[in-house]
Amino acid sequence: MQGTNQWRGKFGPLITTTCALAGLVLWLSLSLCSAAYATQASPALTVAAFPAMDEIVRAAIPAWKKIHPDIDVNVVSLQIADHHSAMTTALLTGSHLPDVMALEFGYLGRFAQGGGLEDLAAPQYGMRNYQALYVPYAIAQATSKTGTIAAAPSDIGPGTLLYRADLLARAHVTEAELNGSWDSFVEAGIKIKKATGAYLVSHVQDVTDTMIRVGCKPGEGLYFDAQSHVLVKSARFVRAFQIAKKVRDNHLDAKMTHWSTEWTESFKRGTLATQLSGSWLAGHLGNWMAPNTAGLWRAAQLPEHSWAGFGGTFYAIPKNIPEQQKQNAWKLIQFLTQNPQIQLASFKEQNAFPALLSTYNDPFFDEPIPFLGGQKARLIWREAAGHIQAISVHKQDKFAEEVINTELDKVLDQGKDINAALDDAYRLLEKRAFR
Known part of the structure; x- marks a missing residue:
């Protein structure tokens, strides 16, 4: 999903903003996050994302609330480059951190090795117990040479x-x-x-x-x-x-x-x-x-x-947030990345090819795509997903x-x-x- 790698904008055109405008948007967005913490009686979660990951999370909230009616979810969104710049600043300063952070593959390296993200392989998360659920190369991309796992994969390209x-x-x-x-x-x-x-x-x-x-x-x-x-x-x-x-x-x-x-x-x-x-x-x-x-x-x-592979999106948890928020954030990440219905909905609505292997036998893959002349192209892409190396x-x-x-x-x-x-x-x- 972009000379820079042209596929960084996989979910839509990058909108070039001035530093002043980006700063204003970021300040307003983070102020809203802070207000949410101050006013919510329940432990609300803040998810920082970019188009169309923001829409994917928003669309999943009603289903999430049926399972966790006491945990609200607020979504803060910036354009993809501004989002990653804002998350870099937040991790460096330790302030205005979201509870869940969406990361695009092209930016994953700097975040994974920066030390500001939770290790999802740690016992309280147990990501290794779930890694067989995902396309192998996607998990490997988020794993460091020391074995830490910085993020959970949501979609691949x-x-x-x-x-x-x-x-x-x-x-x-x-x-x-x-x-x-x-x-x-x-x-x-x-x-x-x-x-x-x-x-x-x-x-x-x-x-x-x-x-x-x-x-x-x-x-x-x-x-x-x-x-x-x-x-x-x-x-x-x-x-x-x-x-x-x-x-x-x-x-x-x-x-x-x-x-x-x-x-x-x-x-x-x-x-x-x-x-x-x-x-x-x-x-x-x-x-x-x-x-x-x-x-x-x-x-x-x-x-x-x-x-x-061209791109892919991951969810991560910052280290410097309250422990209760970390556990709830992990529950949300599991819901977004391990729930077949949520993954398939994202695929159907936003063309986010799922990282979750259990979705790959869904009849949706066999459906012809009218835009491609009735070709069953998802089978081609599924084959490719099975061969891509980490x-x-x-x-x-x-x-x-x-x-x-x-x-x-x-x-x-x-x-x-x-x-x-x-x-x-x-x-x-x-x-x-x-x-």
Whole structure:
């Protein structure tokens, strides 16, 4: 679910705000939280979230109240980047903390290793007793090298290749050509561009962001291994840069920023043939981004069966809140992440692909998706979810992402040698790895 990783905004467009406005919104929101503590006779819980996690929690409150009528739940929401900035500040200062904190995967590393979150593997939570309930890689992503579990997974983003079937037909390109290999993906793009004028991808970073997620060894992250050694000179980065350069050299990427007006318009106008993304994007396309293109899109596995995850959301508990609130917060997290009805409702209403394995045999997965021409695409995404390997998180992941994207730009725009670019990225990350 986003150069920064374009999928950070998986639940909707990021809204850029000034520091002053973000600060005002945050102050007002946290003031409301404080007021809730002061006025509620019952031990109300405050959940800090972002779109559409806020809607997921709000929708679950009526069912929660049937089980826990004495525990109210208040939801405070900011846009995704502002939310994570606010939570960073709250953890650092120990003030205005929520009881439950929603975290997006891209930000999980810095929070998990910051020391401000409860270890859900501790006896009072016993998360290890429940880990078999979830998709294995999701739990592993929230587990540190010392065995602590910083958060419980709510949803995941199985990677998929969404493509315009009508454009492929006009170019006489088959799905097998499109996703057989990364090289055939580029060759198919050349045919599509020649026949239709449509770009293959919105930006070459779509390709690199996907390819670097494949081939990590157990215990490794995207950019660092378990001992914080830098990995960016490995074969997966070299090949990702090579394929990205091939895409750019053939003018197959539109150089568009995700969630921009230009990007959303490209879906409506048929000027973009494919999108590498999490499965959630299909819902966005059908619901609000390009509903006029219903029936023209299909879903497939990523090229070379590159099993990769795009995003995912977790719930965590801050350390510096009252003990009673911690226990109630844990009850709420269990309710949101271990209740099949709640997980399925989130999937149906918000396209939040469940992390809870017991939902995977629900008939909803077998239902055809009209927007995808009646394709039973949820079965494709379920298969992908079963193959995705865990990627360890590191507190410097976001900085590393920026460094890699900067070096990729130098390769594509300035002709910098790929190995030289990765060498420079390596040296810079080596200085930050152990901070």
